[in-house]
Amino acid sequence: MAGEAESREATWEGPVLRTEHLTRVVDDRPLVEDVSIAVELGEVVAMVGPSGGGKSSLLRLLNRLDEPTGGTVFLEGRDYREIAPRELRRRIGMLLQQPFLFPGTVAENLAFGPAARGELLATETIAELLERVGLGGYADRDVSRLSGGEAQRVSLARTLANGPEILLLDEPTSALDEAAQLGVERLICNIIRQQQLTCLIVTHDPEQAERMAQRAILMENGRVVESGPMSEIKNA
Amino acid sequence: MLSRLFSDPLQLGIAQAAVTILLALAVVYVARRREVHLERETLISLLRGFVQVVAVGSILVLLFRGPSWSSVFVLLLMMLAAAATSARRARDIPGAFAVSFYGIVVGSGVVIALMTALGAIDPRMESLIPVGSMVIASGMNSNALALERFRSELTANVGYVEAGLALGATPNRVVVPYVQAAVRAAMIPRIDTLRALGIVWIPGLMAGMILAGSDPVYAAIYQFVVVGMIYAAAGLTSLVATLLIRSRAFSPAEQLVLGSQR
C-alpha cells in the first residue's frame, strides 16, 4: 500500500511540514496570523488553546481547504502551492470531528480516495484496513447503521486508504462517548506509531494531548503563543 | 353575451377585461370580509398586468409587420430578460446572470432552432414568438430551480463536499449527487406536466388555437408538441446551468467557495 513507511523516499532531511508566516484574514479578521511552525518526520504534535483560537482554521490551511491570505506551507521543503491540491490532500490526510461518511457501504467509502485517482482498492486491502481499525468484516455494512465510534473508525480507515504521509486530526474523538473516545484514541496512537506518520492533533483534552503527543502548540487569537512539551504548556 | 353587444374586437376585448377585473375585485371584497387584505397588491398587479399585456400586444402588432428574421432578436431579448429574472433569484451566486443566460440560450435556443428547422414550429412570427416564449419561460423556470437547488444542496452538505476534497477527489466528482439532485428538482414540474397533460394542463395555447378556429384534435396534438419542447428545454437548461455553476462553486485551488461561509 502506498502509505507504508518503507515505500517513502527518505531524501528530505528537514522538517516534513513547515509553515512560514501563515496567515488567513477574512473580512479584516485574522483567523490565523503569522504562524510559523515546523514539524519533524514522525513527530506527533498536539494543538491546544481556547475555543475560537484558530486551531481548525490552521488545519484547514494545511490541507489547503482554505487559501492563505499570507505566508505559505512547505511540504518536505517544497512550497505547497506548487503541488496539485489533489496530490497535496492525498499526502496530508485530514480527519474531522465528524466522520462524514458517504451514503453506501463501508467498502465504498474506503475505496473513494483511490478511486478518485483512478485506482482500484483491492478487496484484501480493504479487509486489512478494516482489521487495522478494529472493524474486521465490516466491508459490506451500510454506513447509515454504524455507531458513532464505528463511523469515526471507518472515516480513519478511509483517510488511511489514501496512504497519507501526514495526518491532521481535528478533535477526532470529541463527538464520541468516553469509552469510544479511548478506543479510537488508542487506535490512532497505534497506527501513527506503526506507520511512522507525522501527526498534528487538535484536542481540548489536556490529558489526551499528553497521552498522544510529544509536544504541544498553544494557539490563541489565531497566533501561536507557546510551543513545547505538554508539561510546560499546561503551566502556562 | 358580451360578443353580441360588442362587434368590434377591440371593444369586445376591453369589455371582457372589465368583467375580469370585476371578478378579481369581487374576490378582494370577499377576502376583505374575512380580514385578508389584498386590495393594494391586487390593484397594482391588475393595473401592471393589463398595461403590460396591452403594450406587448401593440409591440407584437408592429413586429408582425416587420421582416421575419427580426424574430431572432425578439427571442434573444426574451432570453436576456429571462436570464435577468432567474439570476435575481440566485443573486449571491457569482456570475449567476452569465450562467443563466448561457443555460437558457443553449437550452431553449437549441430546442427552438431545431424544432423550427424540422418544421414543428411554424417559422412565421405569429407562431414562432408565442411558442418560443413558452419554451424560454420553461428554460427560465428550470434554470432558477436548478441553481437554487444546487446552492442549497451544497450549503447543506459542506461537510461531505470538503470530506471528499480532503480525500483528494476533484470538485466535479464530489458534487455529482448535488448535480443530479438539482437537475431532477428542475425537471419534476415538467415530468408532472407531461404525466397530467390531458387533465390538468390545458393552458393558453390550446385554448387560443381552438378559439382561433383550429381543428381541436390538431390543437390538442400541438399542445403535446409544445409540452414536449418545454420538457426538452427544461432538461437542457438545467443541465447546462448546473454544470456551469458547478465550476464557479470552487476556487482554482479546488476549494469550496459557494455555500461555505469560509
Ligand SMILES: Nc1ncnc2c1ncn2[C@@H]1O[C@H](COP(=O)(O)OP(=O)(O)OP(=O)(O)O)[C@@H](O)[C@H]1O
Ligand atoms: N469564514 C469565517 N469568517 C469569519 N470568521 C470565521 C470564519 N471561519 C471561522 N471563523 C472564526 O475564526 C475563529 C477561529 O475559528 P476556529 O474554528 O479555527 O477555532 P478553533 O480553535 O478550532 O475553535 P474550537 O476549539 O472551538 O474548535 C473563530 O472565532 C471563528 O468564529
Ligand SMILES: [Mg+2]
Ligand atoms: Mg475547531
